[in-house]
Amino acid sequence: MNGFTGFVLRRAVGAAVTLLAISVIVYIVFYATPGNVAQITCGPRCSPEQVHQVARQLNLDDPLFVRYGHFLQGLVAGQDYSTGTSVQHCSAPCLGLSYQSDQQVTQLIWAKLPVSLSLVAGAMVLWLILGVGTGVLSAWRRGRFSERVLTGITLAGTATPVFVIGLVLMIVVCGELRLLPFPQYVALTDDPEQWAWNLLLPWLSLALIEAAAFARLTRASMLETLAEDHIRTFRAYGVGERSVVGRHALRGAFAPVIALNANNVGSAVGGAVLTETLFGLPGIGQELVHAVNVVDLPVVVGMVLVIGFFVVLANAVADVLYAVADRRVVLT
Amino acid sequence: MSLVDVTGLRVDFGALRAVDGLSFRLEEGAALALVGESGSGKSTVASALLGLHRGTGARVEGSIEVAGTDVQRASEEELRRLRGGPAAMVFQDPLSSLDPYYAIGDQIAEVYRVHARVSRRAARTRAVEVLDRVGIPDAARRSRSRPHEFSGGMRQRALIAMALSCEPRLLIADEPTTALDVTVQAQVLDLLHTLREETGMGLLLVTHDVGVAAESVDEVLVMRHGKAVEHGPVAGVLGAPAQPYTRELLAAVPRLDAPRKTSTAPEEVVLEAAGLRREFGRGKRAFTAVDDVSLTLRRGETLGIVGESGSGKTTLGRMLVGLLEPTAGTLTFEGRAHTGVNPAVQMVFQDPVSSLNPRRSVGESIADPLRARGERQEGRIRERVGELLERVGLEAAHYDRYPHEFSGGQRQRVGIARALAAGPRVIVCDEPVSALDVTTQAHVVGLLGELQRELGLALVFVAHDLAVVRQVSDRVAVMRRGRVVEEGPVEEVYESPRDPYTRQLLAAVPALDPEAAARRRAQRRELAAA
Numbered sequence: 071m072n073g074f075t076g077f078v079l080r081r082a083v084g085a086a087v088t089l090l091a092i093s094v095i096v097y098i099v100f101y102a103t104p105g106n107v108a109q110i111t112c113g114p115r116c117s118p119e120q121v122h123q124v125a126r127q128l129n130l131d132d133p134l135f136v137r138y139g140h141f142l143q144g145l146v147a148g149q150d151y152s153t154g155t156s157v158q159h160c161s162a163p164c165l166g167l168s169y170q171s172d173q174q175v176t177q178l179i180w181a182k183l184p185v186s187l188s189l190v191a192g193a194m195v196l197w198l199i200l201g202v203g204t205g206v207l208s209a210w211r212r213g214r215f216s217e218r219v220l221t222g223i224t225l226a227g228t229a230t231p232v233f234v235i236g237l238v239l240m241i242v243v244c245g246e247l248r249l250l251p252f253p254q255y256v257a258l259t260d261d262p263e264q265w266a267w268n269l270l271l272p273w274l275s276l277a278l279i280e281a282a283a284f285a286r287l288t289r290a291s292m293l294e295t296l297a298e299d300h301i302r303t304f305r306a307y308g309v310g311e312r313s314v315v316g317r318h319a320l321r322g323a324f325a326p327v328i329a330l331n332a333n334n335v336g337s338a339v340g341g342a343v344l345t346e347t348l349f350g351l352p353g354i355g356q357e358l359v360h361a362v363n364v365v366d367l368p369v370v371v372g373m374v375l376v377i378g379f380f381v382v383l384a385n386a387v388a389d390v391l392y393a394v395a396d397r398r399v400v401l402t
Numbered sequence: 403m404s405l406v407d408v409t410g411l412r413v414d415f416g417a418l419r420a421v422d423g424l425s426f427r428l429e430e431g432a433a434l435a436l437v438g439e440s441g442s443g444k445s446t447v448a449s450a451l452l453g454l455h456r457g458t459g460a461r462v463e464g465s466i467e468v469a470g471t472d473v474q475r476a477s478e479e480e481l482r483r484l485r486g487g488p489a490a491m492v493f494q495d496p497l498s499s500l501d502p503y504y505a506i507g508d509q510i511a512e513v514y515r516v517h518a519r520v521s522r523r524a525a526r527t528r529a530v531e532v533l534d535r536v537g538i539p540d541a542a543r544r545s546r547s548r549p550h551e552f553s554g555g556m557r558q559r560a561l562i563a564m565a566l567s568c569e570p571r572l573l574i575a576d577e578p579t580t581a582l583d584v585t586v587q588a589q590v591l592d593l594l595h596t597l598r599e600e601t602g603m604g605l606l607l608v609t610h611d612v613g614v615a616a617e618s619v620d621e622v623l624v625m626r627h628g629k630a631v632e633h634g635p636v637a638g639v640l641g642a643p644a645q646p647y648t649r650e651l652l653a654a655v656p657r658l659d660a661p662r663k664t665s666t667a668p669e670e671v672v673l674e675a676a677g678l679r680r681e682f683g684r685g686k687r688a689f690t691a692v693d694d695v696s697l698t699l700r701r702g703e704t705l706g707i708v709g710e711s712g713s714g715k716t717t718l719g720r721m722l723v724g725l726l727e728p729t730a731g732t733l734t735f736e737g738r739a740h741t742g743v744n745p746a747v748q749m750v751f752q753d754p755v756s757s758l759n760p761r762r763s764v765g766e767s768i769a770d771p772l773r774a775r776g777e778r779q780e781g782r783i784r785e786r787v788g789e790l791l792e793r794v795g796l797e798a799a800h801y802d803r804y805p806h807e808f809s810g811g812q813r814q815r816v817g818i819a820r821a822l823a824a825g826p827r828v829i830v831c832d833e834p835v836s837a838l839d840v841t842t843q844a845h846v847v848g849l850l851g852e853l854q855r856e857l858g859l860a861l862v863f864v865a866h867d868l869a870v871v872r873q874v875s876d877r878v879a880v881m882r883r884g885r886v887v888e889e890g891p892v893e894e895v896y897e898s899p900r901d902p903y904t905r906q907l908l909a910a911v912p913a914l915d916p917e918a919a920a921r922r923r924a925q926r927r928e929l930a931a932a
Contacts, residue, residue, distance in 0.1 A: 308486045397548050
């Protein structure tokens with residue numbers, strides 16, 4: 071597996087470069103925007119002197135590239151922060167301190183990440199089953215009544231906002247039928263069973279939205295594969311329809327699904343804000359929106375980098391899956 | 403009872419009647435070829451024999467009986483038993499006809515298990531057996547390869563192996579050699595011949611190539627516009643055709659033994675290549691496509707470049723035009739160093755479909771070279787393009803039409819007009835007729851000859867078809883693995899080839915006369931044994 075190790079190494083270097091580029095862009099976008107960060111952080115009632123002091127404390131007076139240099143230094147070697155009276159050591163990889171709470175950004179992310187990952191992992195399983203299943207069925211039953219019903223349902227799925235689906239689910243399942251308690255996040259390490267029960271509705275709501283895209287993609291790529299010559303070969307040799315569709319067509323149709331899934335998983339880690347908010351899940355997305363609102367820039371930069379990391383990771387995994395699924399692919 | 407009995411077959415795709423009242427029979431162990439140009443309905447007939455039009459929206463009428471099954475009335479289950487069992491089909495384009503994701507042996511085993519109640523392991527053993535039978539070396543190991551790891555010829559053999567796995571009584575082969583090089587084509591046709599001798603199966607061969615038919619069958623049915631034009635024993639139909647269309651078709655087929663014009667080219671050299679070399683890739687993956695090729699092209703002459711796929715002929719052609727930079731070597735055009743593109747050296751491409759922009763009118767495409775040379779006046783451009791269109795046998799009014807409104811041959815004429823627009827003195831034609839039907843081919847070749855005489859053009863004619871090259875060229879260069887193995891006047895190279903590879907190539911060309919075909923087959927065996 072020499073080629074594979076090489077691939078992983080090249081990918082890791084590529085990911086590092088990508089993340090560095092993201093950090094530069096995020097830095098420029100957020101720190102160079104007009105608006106007085108010190109004023110916002112300090113609060114509306116601060117006197118100009120207090121604002122000035124806060125700005126000094128947050129090193130806001132330094133030029134942008136100097137601050138970026140500090141940021142990189144913290145990332146690689148860790149850093150000490152003086153918060154007025156005491157000194158806080160932030161060990162590498164240090165993403166800085168929150169302007170709002172003086173908490174280390176890394177700790178903040180560590181606290182939120184399990185929630186977001188739990189949500190995305192479960193939802194992904196559901197949206198793949200729902201989406202790919204619907205796609206295969208509607209490609210197979212193309213033009214028939216059952217296909218139209220399925221297409222209608224998936225279209226309705228994409229068209230309905232997550233807060234509508236989620237609310238309806240909650241009202242019906244938890245309110246009327248009392249099948250489940252209203253969701254409340256329980257950590258996987260605390261109680262796996264409760265973890266799953268409480269996340270069931272969030273998973274479903276997120277999956278229903280995403281499944282529609284997978285259904286349409288799977289259907290289109292199945293239809294394309296079904297029109298290929300090798301499918302004709304197997305039909306001309308009397309191979310049954312179930313085997314033709316399930317073995318030969320589905321395998322060929324899978325590559326675009328892998329690619330789409332990588333992107334969706336990556337972006338859902340930080341992008342499932344609506345679902346998180348609706349179900350009161352303290353995840354990355356919710357925290358990021360909050361941080362943007364209060365201009366807590368270290369938190370924003372840190373979270374964007376973490377989200378970027380997951381997008382890059384998901385795509386690298388997709389590339390490996392590609393190569394496993396199709397031997398013609400050479401990993402470079 | 404006959405193996406195949408078709409009466410009054412009619413196939414409609416919507417308003418289009420693809421097959422119109424066709425009847426024929428094929429006895430056990432006999433071989434019949436359906437010959438026709440594209441759109442004649444021959445492949446539609448082949449698919450109808452296995453009931454493959456079911457569920458596609460095509461309307462099939464008439465009666466079809468194959469190996470005792472009434473295909474029109476059979477249930478899905480009966481059809482599935484027929485397909486791949488008593489009647490098996492081999493398709494064109496073996497790369498796309500096999501599933502790219504599974505090992506070839508597994509695919510054959512899967513098909514075998516549809517028809518024989520055996521274990522997975524036994525089916526796998528059978529797959530290796532048939533792969534070995536069709537001449538795949540080291541079949542047990544190669545059966546684990548995926549299709550992309552096989553060469554074109556090996557993939558075609560693998561498809562034939564799949565067909566053989568259930569010992570069919572009828573083999574339907576739809577253009578089984580069209581995508582292959584001549585030497586590989588000859589091997590596949592010889593294989594089909596041997597298999598037929600050994601197993602006594604019947605063969606229905608669908609082909610556009612009269613030569614391929616002459617090599618392989620006892621009877622020929624010539625089709626045109628969905629109807630049978632002529633039907634009879636191969637020697638009769640091809641030797642003494644009764645119908646005008648058959649005669650036209652045969653006359654258009656380029657032959658190795660046809661009389662040809664004698665060259666009267668002046669000695670003045672227009673284009674000279676010395677030590678041309680081209681590599682692709684770097685380091686360990688470097689690949690030399692063209693290696694130390696030196697050629698001269700004289701004013702008004704045609705230089706043919708023949709070779710099989712991968713021989714480097716297209717790369718050489720592109721370097722001559724300046725579309726590719728040589729890695730080493732020099733090009734001289736009319737006494738001066740020739741680098742980059744030059745309006746005086748133009749190119750006509752192989753695929754008339756993809757070499758024209760489908761979203762622009764043909765007039766616009768032809769006008770490109772004029773605009774590139776700085777012509778800005780719309781009126782003059784239209785006038786000149788109109789002249790060019792007429793010059794290549796189209797109409798000036800075709801300016802505003804789009805490529806899809808033209809047939810393949812007409813599109814190739816547009817491609818030639820575009821090349822002429824720049825006012826070239828040399829045109830490099832890369833497989834200009836290989837995508838065309840033989841009758842169209844003859845017209846386009848005729849047009850090129852006319853233009854050459856009138857405009858004093860020097861042509862480089864790159865092609866894999868030895869007979870076409872012989873017909874148009876004054877001199878010919880034979881390429882193999884990036885090198886020119888033999889070069890000289892056409893008569894010399896074709897009548898007394900010096901290089902063994904040239905001899906092998908010439909022996910592989912299908913002959914129109916069945917007796918000559920048998921002689922060449924024997925000759926091939928000798929060459930292979932030697």
